[in-house]
Amino acid sequence: xxxxxxxxxxxxxxxxSAAALLTRKSTATMDEVARAAGISRATLHxxxxxxxxxxxxxxxxxxxxxxxxxxxxxxxxGRAEDALRRLIREIEPAAPLLAxxxxxxxxxxxxxxxxxxxxxxxxxxxxxxxxQEAGEFRIDLTxxxxxxxxxxxxxxxxxxxxxxxVAAKDFSFxxxxxxxxxxxxxxxx
Amino acid sequence: xxxxxxxxxxxxxxxxSAAALLTRKSTATMDEVARAAGISRATLHxxxxxxxxxxxxxxxxxxxxxxxxxxxxxxxxGRAEDALRRLIREIEPAAPLLAxxxxxxxxxxxxxxxxxxxxxxxxxxxxxxxxQEAGEFRIDLTxxxxxxxxxxxxxxxxxxxxxxxVAAKDFSFxxxxxxxxxxxxxxxx
DNA sequence: CCCTGATGAGACATCTGTGTCTCACGTGGG
DNA sequence: CCCACGTGAGACACAGATGTCTCATCAGGG
Numbered sequence: 001x002x003x004x005x006x007x008x009x010x011x012x013x014x015x016x017s018a019a020a021l022l023t024r025k026s027t028a029t030m031d032e033v034a035r036a037a038g039i040s041r042a043t044l045h046x047x048x049x050x051x052x053x054x055x056x057x058x059x060x061x062x063x064x065x066x067x068x069x070x071x072x073x074x075x076x077x078g079r080a081e082d083a084l085r086r087l088i089r090e091i092e093p094a095a096p097l098l099a100x101x102x103x104x105x106x107x108x109x110x111x112x113x114x115x116x117x118x119x120x121x122x123x124x125x126x127x128x129x130x131x132q133e134a135g136e137f138r139i140d141l142t143x144x145x146x147x148x149x150x151x152x153x154x155x156x157x158x159x160x161x162x163x164x165x166v167a168a169k170d171f172s173f174x175x176x177x178x179x180x181x182x183x184x185x186x187x188x189x
Numbered sequence: 190x191x192x193x194x195x196x197x198x199x200x201x202x203x204x205x206s207a208a209a210l211l212t213r214k215s216t217a218t219m220d221e222v223a224r225a226a227g228i229s230r231a232t233l234h235x236x237x238x239x240x241x242x243x244x245x246x247x248x249x250x251x252x253x254x255x256x257x258x259x260x261x262x263x264x265x266x267g268r269a270e271d272a273l274r275r276l277i278r279e280i281e282p283a284a285p286l287l288a289x290x291x292x293x294x295x296x297x298x299x300x301x302x303x304x305x306x307x308x309x310x311x312x313x314x315x316x317x318x319x320x321q322e323a324g325e326f327r328i329d330l331t332x333x334x335x336x337x338x339x340x341x342x343x344x345x346x347x348x349x350x351x352x353x354x355v356a357a358k359d360f361s362f363x364x365x366x367x368x369x370x371x372x373x374x375x376x377x378x
Numbered sequence: 379c380c381c382t383g384a385t386g387a388g389a390c391a392t393c394t395g396t397g398t399c400t401c402a403c404g405t406g407g408g
Numbered sequence: 409c410c411c412a413c414g415t416g417a418g419a420c421a422c423a424g425a426t427g428t429c430t431c432a433t434c435a436g437g438g
Contacts, residue, residue, distance in 0.1 A: 024294055026215050040386045045427070073436065081373065103292040105213050105348065128372070138374045145346075145355050145363050146372055152345030156337045159294065166334050174334050182371030183317070183335055184270065185327045218395065229416045234397070 011047060016037065018054065019097040026103070029052070055104065056113070062101045063116035065094040070123050080131025081180060087127070087170045088154075088179075095158035102151050106152045121147050121170075146179075153179060200236060203228065203316075204250050207243065208286040212348070213250060215292065219243075244293065247304070251290045252284040252305035259312050269320030270369060277343075277368075278361045283349035291340050306321070310336050 014037040020035040028036075030051060034044040071092040075083045091098070108187050116153040121144075128146045131137035134136045160166045166174065193355040203226040208227040210217050217225075221239060237243040260349065262276040262368035280287070310333075317335045342364045349355045 026292070031425085041426095042387075043385055046384085050427070051425095060211075082429095094229045103215070105352075113264065129373070130366050137372050138370070141372060142355065142369060143347065143365060144321065145359075146367075148345045148349045149363075149367055150343055152341035153338055155344075155435095156341030157334075160334065163294075165337065166331065170334075173275045174330060174338075178330060178335075178338055179367070180373045181327070182367065182369050182373075183320070183326050183330060184371075185325060186375075188243060206390090219397095220395085228394095230396095232415060233419075235414085239397070 009086070011057075012061060013037070014044070014047065015054075015058055016097060019058055019062075019164070020101045021104070023096055023100040023162070024059075026100075037094060052152075058097065059101060059113055059116075061093065062097045063113070063120065065097065066120050067116075069094060071122065075123060075127045076130070080127060080134055080136045083127055083170070083174045084180065085108050087124075088150075088176045091154060095154050095171070096162065098151070099155040099158040102155050102163065124150065200246075201235070201250065202226070203236065204307060205286065208247055208251075208289045209351070209371050211247075212285055212289040212292070212351070247286065248290060248302055248305075249348075251283065251286045253304070253308065255280065256305075261291055262314045264312060265319070267324060269316060269325045272316055273320070273369065274361070275366045276313075277339075277365045280343060281360050283344050284360070284368065285351065287340070288344040288347040291344050308333065312339075313339065337369060341362075 016141040018033045021033060031041045031042060034041040037044065044054075048057055068086065072090045073083060075087060077083065077162070111174040122151070124147045125143035128143035130139060132139045132143070155173050157166070157171050161168045161171055202203045206226045210222060214221070218231045219233060222243070223230040233243075237246055245283045258279040259276065262272060262281045264272045266272065284324035300334070303353065313336045314332035315357060317326060321328045346355070346360050346364050349359055
């Protein structure tokens, strides 16, 4: 089988452009979302039954891309610091999507999809816990807070890049350096 | 003159409850906002001509509270690190409001109110720049990024506290410690 | 060559939120 | 005591988004 038309709709591409738009304008119309994806409202509605379905699909994709990033980052291998750097690097493509989803907290209330986020949180928290046990990371910041902080920094960075305030190539560096070393100057590298 | 009724509407209180609600559910109805504030939709509409006016008022209040926090923090006095800690402590009451406003980036596009945010950004960036020049802060992270990161961490912390994932009393500590020192364990304090 | 399948454009009814209005109630002041 | 003021409740029309439909178009496969 396979698609038969000139411009078969790439589901993931539509979802990514929708995330990019909705991150900037959370009240964007279905028509605006369609236009942003370069398709018509009718086609958008053929693939996603409604706005709810679209957001659910966005959440699905976000969870799957994050899990894939976590897999690629091999969080359990090597030093926790290196694993965290890998994670930040691998999660960069999903950053706009993640930025949108973290602001849509309304989704997180009372749905089964919460399980997906819980699994992600657990894996990330495990990385921070491992770093703490290995003596790499300080123990006075809880893994749960570090997870939230990572989400927040990824969102801020994605927004800054999208807005042109910082260079896209510095994405990983900025997050990793700030999260790992903080802003205070270190006497010895 | 003065208020004559049993329950005169406290404008700031309405705005804060609106911010708390809209942070969780950005698409909340005017009716929901009114209920959350304990007033009727009619009264809400008497004080804020419409949803736009409400959000504008939210933005006004957010800017004013942030500026007040910056004033109280005395950013130009003493060590930059101490000033930053003061800033985080003083900005805590405005955190939910700030968390909402930072996610409503749609507002930041093409309006005169942008000037208020620019002034805030400038003052914060000046603090980071001062710390860098004094040798307290590292110079490979731009003040602009540090500002964005601070916004992101404040938002994450506010959301975490609101969700019960972290204790409210740790708000300042978590942000300040992570932002200043990072997650990496330091050999010497 | 025709047929299948997916798309774009547009029309249409519906629904939800919004903005405005009126009316009744209760409190505080004159 | 009565009046003024602000509020709550509800009705109402309006605007915009949504969901569904039809029809024309066009590429690829049998």
